[in-house]
Amino acid sequence: MDAALEISGLRKSYKGFVLDDVSFSIPAGTIMGLIGPNGAGKTTVIKLVMNLIRRESGAVRIFGRDNIAHEPEAKARIGFVYDEPCFPPDIGLDRIASAVAPFYPRWDWKLFSGTLEEFGLPPRKKFKTLSHGMKMKFALALALAHDADLILMDEPTTGLDPVFRHELLVRLSAVIQDERKSVLFSTHLTSDLEKIADHVTFIHEGSIVFSAPKDEILETYGLVKAGGREVAASEIPGLKGYRHSAYGLEALTGDLEAARRSIGPRAVYERASLEDIMYFISKGEPHA
Amino acid sequence: MHRIMRQDLIFNRNNLLLMLAIMTCVFVYFAGWAEGLSPRAYFLLAAFYVGASMGITLAAREDKHKTAALICSLPVRRSTIVAARFVLTWALMLLTLVYASLLTAVLPFSQIDLIAVVNVKFILVGLLILSAVFSLILPFTIRFGVMGVILFLVAAQVLSVLVLLAFHFFRMENSLFPSPLRMVSRGLRFLLGPSSTVIHMLIIVAIVLAFNAASFFASRALYARRDL
Numbered sequence: 001m002d003a004a005l006e007i008s009g010l011r012k013s014y015k016g017f018v019l020d021d022v023s024f025s026i027p028a029g030t031i032m033g034l035i036g037p038n039g040a041g042k043t044t045v046i047k048l049v050m051n052l053i054r055r056e057s058g059a060v061r062i063f064g065r066d067n068i069a070h071e072p073e074a075k076a077r078i079g080f081v082y083d084e085p086c087f088p089p090d091i092g093l094d095r096i097a098s099a100v101a102p103f104y105p106r107w108d109w110k111l112f113s114g115t116l117e118e119f120g121l122p123p124r125k126k127f128k129t130l131s132h133g134m135k136m137k138f139a140l141a142l143a144l145a146h147d148a149d150l151i152l153m154d155e156p157t158t159g160l161d162p163v164f165r166h167e168l169l170v171r172l173s174a175v176i177q178d179e180r181k182s183v184l185f186s187t188h189l190t191s192d193l194e195k196i197a198d199h200v201t202f203i204h205e206g207s208i209v210f211s212a213p214k215d216e217i218l219e220t221y222g223l224v225k226a227g228g229r230e231v232a233a234s235e236i237p238g239l240k241g242y243r244h245s246a247y248g249l250e251a252l253t254g255d256l257e258a259a260r261r262s263i264g265p266r267a268v269y270e271r272a273s274l275e276d277i278m279y280f281i282s283k284g285e286p287h288a
Numbered sequence: 289m290h291r292i293m294r295q296d297l298i299f300n301r302n303n304l305l306l307m308l309a310i311m312t313c314v315f316v317y318f319a320g321w322a323e324g325l326s327p328r329a330y331f332l333l334a335a336f337y338v339g340a341s342m343g344i345t346l347a348a349r350e351d352k353h354k355t356a357a358l359i360c361s362l363p364v365r366r367s368t369i370v371a372a373r374f375v376l377t378w379a380l381m382l383l384t385l386v387y388a389s390l391l392t393a394v395l396p397f398s399q400i401d402l403i404a405v406v407n408v409k410f411i412l413v414g415l416l417i418l419s420a421v422f423s424l425i426l427p428f429t430i431r432f433g434v435m436g437v438i439l440f441l442v443a444a445q446v447l448s449v450l451v452l453l454a455f456h457f458f459r460m461e462n463s464l465f466p467s468p469l470r471m472v473s474r475g476l477r478f479l480l481g482p483s484s485t486v487i488h489m490l491i492i493v494a495i496v497l498a499f500n501a502a503s504f505f506a507s508r509a510l511y512a513r514r515d516l
Contacts, residue, residue, distance in 0.1 A: 099299060
């Protein structure tokens with residue numbers, strides 16, 4: 001399958017933060033969730049893809065083309081939804097769209113008007129009068145109106161009510177029914193991704209922890225729970241992180257079957273959610 | 289490039305109209321009530337004012353509303369964005385300067401007979417002042433936003449005061465050190481003086497072009513390196 005987006009060896013450093021050797025790819029026709037705690041580097045990755053910040057090394061290819069050497073062609077195929085939509089505040093939505101539309105050869109006014117109507121956004125309303133949720137809806141309407149092949153969304157569901165979050169997820173699932181289209185969706189709300197993502201990339205402290213199909217991750221990762229001192233964390237194969245609580249040891253393993261074989265009935269085993277995985281890897285005590 | 293210019297006009301329409309209203313008030317005041325203001329001074333003052341205000345209007349608004357991320361996420365190169373902004377700002381400056389000149393002819397109470405001093409050399413000198421102000425301010429605005437303009441103006445004033453103090457206290461006018469300043473001073477006197485030969489005008493045109501080329505390439509390089 002062709003990749004909609006390929007990132008390899010990406011590096012960007014700021015004072016006190018380094019995004020280092022980030023590599024992953026998004027197959028066409030899939031939704032990839034980019035997860036990680038706040039400050040992990042999700043927005044930095046998306047900005048590097050959009051060439052909003054300069055990369056120090058590495059490569060970004062959008063539908064096989066370098067995102068800097070072929071910037072206009074690559075960006076024409078991207079619909080970008082910012083974490084904080086940055087449109088001029090004192091201008092009507094229809095005027096913003098009229099300024100943006102000429103940049104996209106596949107812009108569809110009928111689709112745009114229909115999406116605004118569906119989202120309950122009056123075209124003449126000024127951007128500054130919109131609530132946060134409505135701003136996100138407008139940004140999404142713009143991204144969808146030019147028939148983008150790759151939709152990049154940076155924390156689109158943060159601050160949205162559950163009803164619109166659900167609507168958004170349904171809408172994104174509909175987008176990828178067209179198998180040419182792909183979505184990269186960064187969030188720290190992992191429950192959203194469990195509903196729709198095909199692939200998940202987890203980034204922590206500027207490095208990729210894993211990038212794999214969601215089902216494979218949920219199959220292989222698991223929680224090992226043992227009471228008292230019956231099981232030492234160091235015994236657990238594929239240990240990713242653990243914590244001790246009043247009930248005993250709770251640990252995340254990256255190889256649930258190996259842990260089950262090794263520790264046997266001394267512990268109980270559960271499938272880990274993406275939230276568990278994110279918690280233990282970013283906050284749990286590291287394995288020895 | 290035209291799409292960026294069109295977008296800038298749509299996004300900044302209200303602000304540009306407000307600027308025009310403010311400039312109209314300023315020009316009307318100078319034309320009707322500023323005593324002792326010669327037509328030359330009016331024209332050069334207008335050129336300076338237009339260059340300073342129009343030069344920062346578009347970039348400052350982008351800085352205020354953080355719309356640079358939107359513009360740079362569109363399918364266009366940053367160098368095209370800078371080129372479009374350069375061309376659009378020049379077009380707006382020229383239109384505003386023509387407007388300022390026409391006001392003196394149209395206003396019944398105008399004390400300035402600008403028509404009497406309209407000649408090629410004087411217009412070129414006006415463009416030179418416009419270029420000098422705009423060309424210096426633009427790279428600062430593009431790199432540092434409104435704060436860059438403020439820093440630039442403060443730094444220019446501090447530098448001027450220091451030069452004046454140095455001249456006053458150390459009698460530097462007689463030393464070898466200020467010879468570059470004397471050269472600049474002589475150059476300005478030559479450019480603004482009565483001579484208007486073809487060579488004289490070609491020199492002014494060359495300086496205008498040099499100012500703009502340097503400013504454009506510096507702005508382009510700065511914008512390309514800007515992280516948003």
